[in-house]
Amino acid sequence: MIVFYRGLHCPACRGQLNQMEQRFDDLQALGVDPVAISADSRERAERARTEWGLTKVPVGYDLPVSVMRDWGLFVSGSANDQEPERFNEPGLFLVKPDQELYYASILNMPFGRPPLDELIGGMAFVLDRAYPARGGV
Template identity: 45%
Template sequence: MTAPFPHLLPRQSVPDLRVPIVGGRSYDIRKDAPATFSLIVFHRGLHCPICRTQLKDLEAKLGDFERRGVSVVAISTDNEERALQTGLDWQLPHLRIGYGLPLQVARQWGLYISRGRGSTSIGINEPDLFSEPAIYLVRPDGTLYFGSVQTMPFARPHFADILGAIDYVVKHDYPARGEADVTFESAGAN
């Protein structure tokens, strides 16, 4: 029997997250100090053409997030060489690109892990193991506000929608939802 799959609850503290950033810096969620949110975008890595499209869109919207007080980082399990190539090949000069996410930490964040299956449609080999995509908004106090975790690379949330949601949330002081941690003792429980 496998261990229960971890899930994060809104309004609860998120796990630690420390990774190196391309360019010699590092990212530590406990030291990140955004005015409104930290936006953490976990991506599959260099081999993923959908990640390329997603992160190029994110790069184009960085100023929009920064004007809203949101700090942004994109993180993968890729090694430093692949992360550096991601930034260069995908033309992401301003996006903070984190790398070397340990698989154990990925699981603590509730990410799904896939096994590599050879070369992708863009001719780049998948790593032996890597995490699937997820997007999180974390409040400055380190609690989860929003999470979207995926098992597949397809049908990801759009950053324009997230920007609109942030505007609404801030304007209306909208609370985090999904915080109820309930268990159901019988199949007939409502």
């Protein structure tokens, strides 16, 4: 599970990553290795880990705009002095071990993210029934 979060400035991201932290063991029990990535600098990413109490969720940083675009993420510019010059809007992807994309959620706003409990329930269903990825026709 790759979660692209907006950065330290985003309270909605804090909530999402806190949920990932709380459900980290449940995700791993399903065979899911969650990671969170943003365009934040290393310093800002480390502040997010510390201030948000993230001890289990790996946090990546320095996501280049070119990679944001490769993933189809929306890219925003700062609207105030709390936001970085350029940052990605939220995205969540489930990628199978063979690197096949299984699930994608791409947003242009900080709200409307898929609820983690619903995703976990869906992943359990998928694993139990060998449910195929959809939308690839």
